[in-house]
Amino acid sequence: MEGSTTKDNLPSKPIILQSHNLKKYILETSVYPRETEILKELRNATASHPWSHVAAEPDSGQLIAMLLKLLNAKKTIEVGVFTGYSLLLTALTIPHDGKIIAVDPDRKAYEIGLPFIKKAGVEHKIDFKESPGLLVLDKLIEDAWNKESFDFAFVDADKDNYWNYHERLLKLVKVGGLILYDNTLWSGTVAWPEEDVPRHMRKYWQAALAFNQKLADDSRLEISAVSIGDGLTICRRTR
Structure with a gap:
């Protein structure tokens, strides 16, 4: 019988996990019921944007919020903001006097x-800079007070600059x-041979x-x- 198990408690035939259905289950069971109303409103407002697929995903956001709390993060950087789902989530999570430098061109x-940020009453925590990320990070590094002063950083920007962001963030x-x-798994294509990766995805792959x-x-x-x-x-960061 398909899906039956052997004496070692392993499937006798491979079980194909439908990733879309699995993700839907996780979202509907663990994420959406705990998502704040203001984040839901922003997510819905973003859904009609032609680039809505680049927004931070709510299941990732749930993990980010937990990490921020475990870290007791107060001073953060976000490189790549888009409509601000992860930014709003961070602002809701860090303390009232916390600060976020948010960068996006x-x-x-x-x-x-x-x-939605204003409605949530967290705009005072955000210093939005309309700029390419590297310019802002370089400017921050010039000020000695900024070095090694940030608790947390989140990067969701141009993928071919990730290492450049990384080297600068390690100083901050x-x-x-x-x-x-x-996006470090790039729709799972990092595990694919190049010939199977769609041409429009290969640069960032x-x-x-x-x-x-x-x-x-x-x-x-x-x-x-x-x-x-x-x-x-x-x-x-360990050293």
Whole structure:
């Protein structure tokens, strides 16, 4: 009988997990029931945007919120904001006097989420900078007060610059702090041979492969690559 188990309690035939159905189950069982109403409103407002698929995923957001709380994070950086789902989530999670430097060159997308940020009463925590990420990070590094002063960073921006962001964030995030990178599994294609990867995805596929290998080789970190959302790699700075 299909799906029956052997004496070793293993399936006698392979069970194919339908990833879409599994993700739907996780969202409907564990994520959406605990998602705050204001985050749900922003997620729904983002759904009609032509680039809605690049927004931070709510299951990733749930993990990010837990990590922020475990870390007692107060001072954070976000590179890549889009409409601000992860930004709003962070602002709701950190203390009243916490601060987030949020960087994105697309202010129009940020302004979609701004009414929800204001409605939640957390705009005072956010310092939004309309700029490419590297320019802001370099400027922060110039000020000695910023070095090793941040508890947490989240990056969801141009994938071919991830390593450039990484080297700068290691100067800004304190030892013991966390840096999270989104989309590191690139729709699962990092496990595919190149000929199977759609051509329009290959540029960032190659970037993801190179970045993941560099992280694996980086002795300054502890890392955990989590198969959640589109892949979330958690880095803890150790030195």
